[in-house]
Amino acid sequence: MRWAAAIWAEAVGLFVDDGRLAVLVVLWIAACALVLPHLPLPAPAPAVLLFAGLATILVQSAVRGRGR
């Protein structure tokens, strides 16, 4: 089963380097999917919110990574 574990680790490694970054991205997408379609916001605002959240997560991950 070592080869299966190696393949699994390789597959996870494709998407997850900084675990906190991955978790925050998934949580933000889930929050946007659940909330944004039901908010009475004008057209570009939900798209801008989606982008702004993702950009913020990226910035905080990089700034945190610099200190390591």
Place this chain on the structure above:
Amino acid sequence: MFSGWTQAGPTVAAAFGASLVEFIEALTVVLAVGAVRGWRPALTGAGLALLVLLGTVVLLGPALTRIPLETVQLLLGTLLLLFGMRWLRKAMLRAAGAIPLHDEEAAYAKETAGLRALGGARTGWDGVAVGAAFKITMIEGIEVVFIVVAMGAAGRSSLLAAGAGALAALLVVIALGLLLHRPVASIPENTLKFAVGVLLCAFGTFWVGEGIGLAWPGGDWSLLGLTAGFLGVAWSTASFCRVGSPA
């Protein structure tokens, strides 16, 4: 959906750039295997892996078109964002000097030393050499397959555009390998990864937005806005993180 060069251009560019980086990393190890253990097992291993990868794209690509488009866009958009942000974050930290740049020459030297320790070229079947070339081509190639499938999430034409980008990258790397017989160390790998990371993040965000039913201002043209947005954010963060700047 997929409307002309607004998506096809960035799709081909992102698939080409990402595949170029991955294939160059694979080429380094295949060249090391060829130089130390012989070219026949090196090319056999790499060729077998390419066949398996091609089969995966042929099977996976059309299968995805049977799943509802919104589901595919949300799922692949999320994966594309995780993948793209991992690349972009690393490229930003490398550009800032916080982590060292990837060195193909050093990787080649390490690989050849490791293979020499296992013995020289053999006549007949060389399982170690075939296995080494197969493994690296599979590892780097799986990333290419994911990029092609994810970038092609909008349908057959986008899948073809992404596949064409990856195929062009493969041909370029094969030509470079035949010409140079050395690792390709002179391309600005981190700049390429930075640019591709930006494009992957833009596509991932766009797919997620489409998947959850958001209205993008300007339709497909918003991809250009997302690309500019991620580029600006990544560039300014890398500058802020530059080693020596205050924490």
